């Protein structure tokens with residue numbers, strides 16, 4: 001097994017939300033519909049003097065409040081936050097809490113927004129949760145330099161905190177923000193995933209119980225403690241839309257009410273690269289954790305890319321899985337071979353040269369490889385392959401014989417992956 005760090009290089013044919021936002025080409029829109037902005041209340045960096053700290057419940061009562069509010073984590077998995085808090089609070093210390101702002105997903109910018117613009121909101125949430133679980137130590141874990149500068153400046157402005165807070169900056173990679181990568185890095189290792197169990201709440205930093213919460217999750221804590229509902233989500237919207245940007249939108253509203261596409265959308269990349277593809281029916285699915293999961297998709301980190309009339313879902317799927325093939329951490333045999341094999345099959349499909357046997361293999365791998373990596377990267381690749389085959393059967397059938405008109409206009413693509421069967425190798 002090798003363990004190497006790879007840097008992010010998003011496919012040229014898909015939007016890079018981070019680059020667009022850094023260049024000022026994306027809008028910041030705090031208000032959509034009837035929801036009052038909870039966390040996107042500013043577009044310039046807040047100072048401590050400007051930050052209005054709300055009152056509210058504290059200590060163990062905050063855990064009860066978080067459970068009652070049914071707050072779900074905003075890093076991607078959507079796990080109930082109160083359950084994680086209680087699991088750490090109920091274990092013997094020393095306890096560590098981590099504000100996870102390492103946003104490796106190329107289609108999302110929300111964590112950068114919060115750390116660059118609302119650092120005091122994030123730190124307030126971090127300190128409240130640290131108090132609730134009686135943490136001995138806190139770490140803000142991130143990769144974005146502007147975010148690191150903003151958070152360090154906020155800590156200087158605070159001039160001291162009840163719990164010591166360190167800022168740890170790591171290289172930006174796709175897997176660096178995975179929970180076990182976070183623990184491994186803080187303990188001095190490379191920011192790469194480890195096998196589970198144990199989960200960080202069982203044995204994390206220094207072997208103690210560790211609570212890893214996404215920075216958007218933490219940014220919702222001060223309002224929640226003061227009794228404000230948390231039913232909005234930060235949505236990074238890219239692709240074929242009139243105003244790509246970062247939006248705070250109410251949970252439960254369909255995309256049709258939130259998105260202004262350029263032309264009729266042919267598909268959607270959901271949850272960043274992770275939750276796979278949906279057809280145009282996505283416009284009418286309520287934007288929510290359970291609603292999207294029930295449709296075989298997911299909200300993930302809240303990133304949605306719209307594929308417009310000039311885009312091809314087959315080409316998008318091929319690009320995303322080629323990305324996973326490049327960016328996986330090269331630790332697990334099934335992931336190394338599986339992403340390579342699926343990338344190869346999809347590249348053939350995009351070129352109109354995939355055999356029936358190859359597509360049957362792709363269908364089989366998209367199910368059999370699930371859960372066989374140390375982290376969820378391989379599951380993300382499986383999601384993309386499975387949802388392409390499920391949501392776009394007619395387009396896939398068209399591509400079996402020849403590239404569609406959109407792909408044909410681009411010419412033949414390079415096959416970047418070796419043709420190997422991940423099931424035939426010892427793993």
Ligand code: SF4
Nearest residue numbers: 329331332335373375
């Ligand atoms: S599943 Fe893939 S990305 Fe995750 S640790 Fe294993 S090789 Fe790395």
